[in-house]
Amino acid sequence: MFCYQCQETAGGTGCTRIGVCGKKPELSALLDMLVWTTKGLAEVAVRRREKGLPVSSRVAEMINDNLFITITNVNFDEEAVASAIRATLERKLSLSIGLDGLSEAALWQGPEEVWKDKALRIGVMSTEDEDRRSLKELVTYGLKGLSAYCKHAWALGCRDEGIEVFMQRALAALLDETMPAEDLTALAFEAGKYGVDGMALLDRANTSRYGDPEMTQVGIGVRSNPGILISGHDLRDLEILLEQTAGTGIDVYTHGEMLPAHSYPQFKKYPHLAGNYGNAWWKQKEEFRSFNGPILMTTNCIVPPDESCKARLFTTGTVGYPGCVHIGQDEAGSKDFSPLVELAKQCPPPQEIETGSVTGGFAHAQVLALADKVLDAVRSGAISQFVVMAGCDGRFGSREYYADFARALSPDTVILTAGCAKYRYNKLPLGDIGGIPRVLDAGQCNDSYSLVLVALALKDALGLDDINDLPIVYNIAWYEQKAVIVLLSLLYLGVRNIRLGPTLPAFLSPNVAKLLVEQFGIGGIGTVEEDIKALA
Ligand code: FSO
Ligand code: SF4
Numbered sequence: 001m002f003c004y005q006c007q008e009t010a011g012g013t014g015c016t017r018i019g020v021c022g023k024k025p026e027l028s029a030l031l032d033m034l035v036w037t038t039k040g041l042a043e044v045a046v047r048r049r050e051k052g053l054p055v056s057s058r059v060a061e062m063i064n065d066n067l068f069i070t071i072t073n074v075n076f077d078e079e080a081v082a083s084a085i086r087a088t089l090e091r092k093l094s095l096s097i098g099l100d101g102l103s104e105a106a107l108w109q110g111p112e113e114v115w116k117d118k119a120l121r122i123g124v125m126s127t128e129d130e131d132r133r134s135l136k137e138l139v140t141y142g143l144k145g146l147s148a149y150c151k152h153a154w155a156l157g158c159r160d161e162g163i164e165v166f167m168q169r170a171l172a173a174l175l176d177e178t179m180p181a182e183d184l185t186a187l188a189f190e191a192g193k194y195g196v197d198g199m200a201l202l203d204r205a206n207t208s209r210y211g212d213p214e215m216t217q218v219g220i221g222v223r224s225n226p227g228i229l230i231s232g233h234d235l236r237d238l239e240i241l242l243e244q245t246a247g248t249g250i251d252v253y254t255h256g257e258m259l260p261a262h263s264y265p266q267f268k269k270y271p272h273l274a275g276n277y278g279n280a281w282w283k284q285k286e287e288f289r290s291f292n293g294p295i296l297m298t299t300n301c302i303v304p305p306d307e308s309c310k311a312r313l314f315t316t317g318t319v320g321y322p323g324c325v326h327i328g329q330d331e332a333g334s335k336d337f338s339p340l341v342e343l344a345k346q347c348p349p350p351q352e353i354e355t356g357s358v359t360g361g362f363a364h365a366q367v368l369a370l371a372d373k374v375l376d377a378v379r380s381g382a383i384s385q386f387v388v389m390a391g392c393d394g395r396f397g398s399r400e401y402y403a404d405f406a407r408a409l410s411p412d413t414v415i416l417t418a419g420c421a422k423y424r425y426n427k428l429p430l431g432d433i434g435g436i437p438r439v440l441d442a443g444q445c446n447d448s449y450s451l452v453l454v455a456l457a458l459k460d461a462l463g464l465d466d467i468n469d470l471p472i473v474y475n476i477a478w479y480e481q482k483a484v485i486v487l488l489s490l491l492y493l494g495v496r497n498i499r500l501g502p503t504l505p506a507f508l509s510p511n512v513a514k515l516l517v518e519q520f521g522i523g524g525i526g527t528v529e530e531d532i533k534a535l536a
Helices: 025-050 057-069 078-095 112-122 130-155 161-173 181-210 235-245 256-263 265-269 281-291 338-345 364-369 371-380 397-408 420-424 445-461 481-492 510-520 528-535
Strands: 216-219 227-231 251-254 273-276 295-297 313-316 325-327 357-360 385-388 413-417 439-441 472-477 498-501
Touching: 025 057, 025 078, 025 112, 025 161, 057 078, 057 130, 057 161, 078 112, 130 161, 130 181, 130 235, 130 445, 130 481, 130 510, 161 181, 181 235, 181 265, 181 445, 181 481, 216 256, 216 273, 227 235, 227 256, 227 281, 227 338, 235 251, 235 256, 235 265, 235 338, 251 256, 256 265, 256 273, 256 281, 256 357, 325 338, 357 439, 364 371, 364 445, 371 445, 397 420, 397 472, 397 528, 420 472, 445 481, 472 481, 472 528, 481 498
Parallel strands: 227 251, 227 295, 251 273, 295 313, 313 325, 385 413, 385 472, 413 439, 472 498
Antiparallel strands: 216 357
């Protein structure tokens, strides 16, 4: 196996024996096959469109789901991945009738026994030139991240055909081994444009159904009822779960990236949405143990569970784990979470691990509602600087840097955050500036879009020409592929001088890294003291 798509890749270079995430070589081979056959299906879709033949939305959904399945910590179930490969092979076979000149990936139809062998020849390392390989993977990972945002928006009935067509065109282009590095670079930045569109689409989907997030204190303690814990990013799953648990005596708690749900007005109407339990994804093993009740994983990040927790762990959507019950979706898009409800009734209530609250809800509408206050504070010098610390959290001890960095920032600075990176500092007593909290949490990683809208509004209000002239600096933490599309989106929007840590991606070849440094000012992190000084 070879995989270097996430920040925790072995030795900072690539997982070759087993994934640090727990991915085994057999699963890795299947995931490689799924990416390759999906590129083949994308090529078939592109060629059909060129010929004026129809491409159904079901094809776009299959391509999108397949990419999502291959994101870090989404699906560990070999049978689920094999079934996605089978369906993709069938689909491209039926759709390719009458098309000629297709590539091997579009035409290939081998039996299951040869998949793992084939995977050895079509994986990441099959592109020999390291710069082209690096750029190809940069685009592939960006598209994976984008697929996640599309999936959540689609679940709420919001679609953007432009994104789907681009995704297919880009995937098909990645099969072209003669594509020069310059064109691959251009494709990466074009992916950034569609990343912005994807985040905007999801923002519209979430806010049109659940209202604009507003400043909200979210309890982090527990109540005395049994509970169901819901993790991941899919707000529609949360809504269905809340509807199905209403009046049952079961409380629902959010975990990880589901925390921002509490700030949407529509979710406040559920009295049994009891609070947020725990922290970022990587602490889930111990936190799921003490939660005592059933847990629903709607997206990444899933960590291979203890045997004792497996019977309480349920997956849905693109997520899968062998031995855990998967809740599917019916034709109408609904799901039956009654197995979780029945199990919860037999479970003791969660054990309290924290008390107090955290504050969230600072997506664009809430920050812009406070615009006068914020601008006054900037003009008077009460706020000297905003520091964007969005992104992901992770297991490595080196990420304590972000807590130390938050603590060491001058008290006249405000942290703008989104994503699970916030768990490193959202419980620190950082105080406020004239009533404006020093940590403004916009929401999930996709809500980084809100941070951009806030930056653009500040630029206009302060009469500046360039977003980079604002008193905003970027010190972003990454882990998996959604962070890649967020990064490409920020670059597309013209944001420069982003610090990216705790380490730069292993998939950036020295030349591609050099390009990012020279053209966009991207840099790694140093010590807290050095970086505070450099960013001041
Ligand atoms: Fe975190 Fe996981 Fe949201 Fe990611 S929970 S790491 S970037 O899936 O998506 O921030
Ligand atoms: Fe390794 Fe990350 Fe790939 Fe898992 S997703 S195999 S940890 S590089």
